[in-house]
Amino acid sequence: MFPDRVFTVSFLVSLVTHSVLLMQHSNPVLILRPRQNIEIRYLKNVPKFTPDQLNKFMGREPLLKNQAKITADKRTPPPFVDKDKLFSRTRHIDSREGLFIKPLLIKPDIFEIKKKITLPAIDLNKINNSSYVSYYQIVREKIRRAAYENYIRTETGEVYLSFIIASRGEIKEVRLVQEKSSSSQYLREIALKSIDDAAPFPPFPKELDYAQLSFNVIISFEIE
Numbered sequence: 001m002f003p004d005r006v007f008t009v010s011f012l013v014s015l016v017t018h019s020v021l022l023m024q025h026s027n028p029v030l031i032l033r034p035r036q037n038i039e040i041r042y043l044k045n046v047p048k049f050t051p052d053q054l055n056k057f058m059g060r061e062p063l064l065k066n067q068a069k070i071t072a073d074k075r076t077p078p079p080f081v082d083k084d085k086l087f088s089r090t091r092h093i094d095s096r097e098g099l100f101i102k103p104l105l106i107k108p109d110i111f112e113i114k115k116k117i118t119l120p121a122i123d124l125n126k127i128n129n130s131s132y133v134s135y136y137q138i139v140r141e142k143i144r145r146a147a148y149e150n151y152i153r154t155e156t157g158e159v160y161l162s163f164i165i166a167s168r169g170e171i172k173e174v175r176l177v178q179e180k181s182s183s184s185q186y187l188r189e190i191a192l193k194s195i196d197d198a199a200p201f202p203p204f205p206k207e208l209d210y211a212q213l214s215f216n217v218i219i220s221f222e223i224e
Contacts, residue, residue, distance in 0.1 A: 114224040117148045119217050131207035139165070139201055139215060147194035147219050157182025158220045159191035166212045169201040180218075191219045 119140045124133055160180035164172040174195055176188060204210065 113154060115148065115151055116220075116222040116224055117144050117151060118220045118222070119144050120220060122216055122218065129208070131205050132213070135202075135205065135208060136215060139198075140217060142198040142201065143194055143217060143219065146197040147190060147221075150190045150194055150197070151221055153186060154223050155184045155186055156221050156223055157184050157187050158218055159187050160216070160218050161191055161195060162214065162216045163195060164212050164214050165201055167204045167208075167210060169199070169203050171195065171199045171201075172212055182221075187221055190221070194219065 124136070127133060158180075159182060160177040161174060162177060163174040166172050174192060176192065181188060181191075204213070
């Protein structure tokens with residue numbers, strides 16, 4: 001009998017304790033308001049508004065009235081153009097003149113200098129060896145090309161040179177014949193330099209069975 005009472009008391013204490021705890025952590029009680037009845041009324045024969053009435057209701061003026069305010073008097077007229085003066089400024093072009101205008105030629109201050117280098121042939125009538133004459137033509141052409149590259153001034157004249165070529169084409173000796181050459185020191189230096197630049201020459205052909213041969217050339221410097 002006693003144990004049943006202890007259990008009952010313990011149960012009640014536990015129930016009260018849990019109830020207090022639940023009350024502290026529970027959400028507040030919602031207050032329910034009484035319902036209100038909403039009345040809905042239906043209108044019959046609602047009048048239709050025209051665009052003008054809507055504009056008036058909204059405080060705006062009709063579009064046509066706004067456009068009517070823009071008159072022709074307020075528009076800026078275009079500038080006046082006198083056609084007579086306009087066409088009088090144009091130059092009359094004769095059909096015979098044509099549309100192409102030839103540009104004026106500008107005379108250059110510096111003209112192109114056309115230089116001319118020649119090696120006049122020396123009298124070879126006394127030489128009967130055709131192989132020597134052919135080889136001599138090759139030597140003259142190489143010297144002429146070298147002199148053309150070295151000649152850059154406008155001095156003119158002739159320079160007479162005598163030189164010896166070995167059988168393999170090397171230059172052995174070069175001599176300037178002063179009494180037959182121009183007095184220009186520049187032309188003399190160019191002539192000597194041209195022979196050095198042209199060397200070495202081709203070896204002698206088999207028909208020229210010599211250790212060395214002498215040659216004479218005249219280098220002529222001209223301006224066209």
